[in-house]
Amino acid sequence: MPSTVILEKTVYTIDQLGEMPLPQLALAGRSNVGKSSLLNKLTGRKNLAKTSSTPGKTRSLNFYKVEPEGFYLVDLPGYGYARCSKTERDKWAALTTRYLKNNARLFGVVALLDSRLTPQTLDIDLINYIKALGIEVIPVLTKADKCKQPVRSATQAAWQRLLGTEKPPMLISSHSGMNIDKLWQSFLDKFAAVSSHE
Numbered sequence: 310m311p312s313t314v315i316l317e318k319t320v321y322t323i324d325q326l327g328e329m330p331l332p333q334l335a336l337a338g339r340s341n342v343g344k345s346s347l348l349n350k351l352t353g354r355k356n357l358a359k360t361s362s363t364p365g366k367t368r369s370l371n372f373y374k375v376e377p378e379g380f381y382l383v384d385l386p387g388y389g390y391a392r393c394s395k396t397e398r399d400k401w402a403a404l405t406t407r408y409l410k411n412n413a414r415l416f417g418v419v420a421l422l423d424s425r426l427t428p429q430t431l432d433i434d435l436i437n438y439i440k441a442l443g444i445e446v447i448p449v450l451t452k453a454d455k456c457k458q459p460v461r462s463a464t465q466a467a468w469q470r471l472l473g474t475e476k477p478p479m480l481i482s483s484h485s486g487m488n489i490d491k492l493w494q495s496f497l498d499k500f501a502a503v504s505s506h507e
């Protein structure tokens with residue numbers, strides 16, 4: 310677990326997106342998939358990132374500085390919230406794409422996917438978009454506590470087939486704590502690999 314995590318910057322508009330001085334790992338996924346909950350669980354701080362059962366809670370890009378390691382975890386606003394206006398959705402897309410594009414310090418995007426659902430078009434589109442930018446995608450299946458083993462395995466197998474990965478995506482639960490330490494260790498390993506090249 311990281312020793313200190315602090316919210317350093319909140320960005321609502323493209324104008325506020327300056328260059329960040331450290332490597333970044335972003336958390337992306339549909340609204341309500343559990344991005345902010347994962348951040349809280351990873352950091353062991355219940356209310357670091359605001360969570361809600363109402364989708365669309367996170368409306369901004371939030372940069373959390375992890376110390377002493379020295380990188381940012383970036384909580385991205387969720388996509389695919391049906392009740393959100395077209396203007397809001399366009400704003401999300403513009404802000405997020407601007408952030409993802411031409412960001413040499415972004416060393417990966419953790420794609421959070423609901424373990425209860427078969428692969429959804431919106432998620433597949435996002436993953437393909439990120440891959441096309443040359444950024445590594447780390448797929449993770451959330452809310453594993455909410456479904457039974459056969460469903461979890463089926464979702465894992467479907468994503469593995471689709472992504473053509475060697476291993477199936479990791480199943481996690483921010484409620485039960487399942488695989489949270491393992492996931493954190495994988496973030497540290499990725500960060501260590503990039504920082505040795507910097």
Ligand SMILES: Nc1nc2c(ncn2[C@@H]2O[C@H](COP(=O)(O)OP(=O)(O)OP(=O)(O)O)[C@@H](O)[C@H]2O)c(=O)[nH]1
Nearest residue numbers: 341342343344345346360361365366367387483484
């Ligand atoms: N059972 C269960 N519920 C979870 C888990 N993770 C998150 N939730 C619940 O799912 C809801 C949404 O969680 P958030 O973490 O706010 O989701 P988000 O992806 O940050 O959503 P946006 O900010 O809207 O993009 C909340 O009610 C959480 O308590 C989990 O591992 N298990």
Ligand SMILES: [Mg+2]
Nearest residue numbers: 344345366367
């Ligand atoms: Mg959130």
